[in-house]
Amino acid sequence: AACSSYRLRDALHPLWQSELSVSGGTRQSPINIHWRDSVYDPHLKPLKIHYDPATCLYIWNNGYSFQVEFDDTTDKSVIMGGPLENHYRLKQFHFHWGAINEWGSEHMVDSKVYPAELHLVHWNPVTSTSFEDAIMENNGLVVIGVFLKLGAHHAGLQKLVDALPAVKHKDAIVEFDVFDPSCLMPSCPDYWTYDGSLTTPPLTESVTWIIKKTPIEVDQNQLEEFRMLLFTSAGEEEKRMVDNFRPLQPLMNRTVRSSFR
């Protein structure tokens, strides 16, 4: 009963009114990762990441988050290894964050919340002919999740932060060339992986999640720049873009695997 009423509240959240369309879901995201319940899988390989900075196209405000889009017409920016059977192409990355530092991430680790979470979204060009197709395919997508914690200034992120005023309003877009998202990866190779879903519409259960164990550090000013973005279009009454994370979803019959002991 608690679960269903919980999910009903979830379904009424403005960002996810379409929640009911997948309310029968058995593998929804995000989840709270219980470290001690995760199972070390010695067959998990190291994740291999090869991003070509020249495939970076533009940055835009899509009304949920700000998003950096990549040219995914070739295999120039791909990930492979880890739990993956083939390579996946980078399509875009975006973030989720809170109004204050006490919350903001979508996933949690033993109920620990981070102030923000980066998602790098990839699709399977072997089983799908386009990103839009892959969204509907079982395991058509891989999303790498990286936690952001409050700490030192992140020089690589600053190039992104400096572009945010240009995409303050919903549907604003600005050219953004030569950016290597590898600079946003923690150096620690450890990750958890589990089968889940998109956390924004269409919420389809097509995602192999790879959640990095170690957060990257960003400073207060950088987080505050995220919070100056708007959900609203130019000319509308301003609504700050904050708390753009989905509530936790039930684990149901899933096991989270770890790449580390």
Ligand SMILES: NS(=O)(=O)N=C1NCCCN1
């Ligand atoms: N936050 S998320 O799971 O990445 N959600 C997404 N929804 C639309 C397609 C890309 N990603």
Ligand SMILES: [Zn+2]
């Ligand atoms: Zn996301």
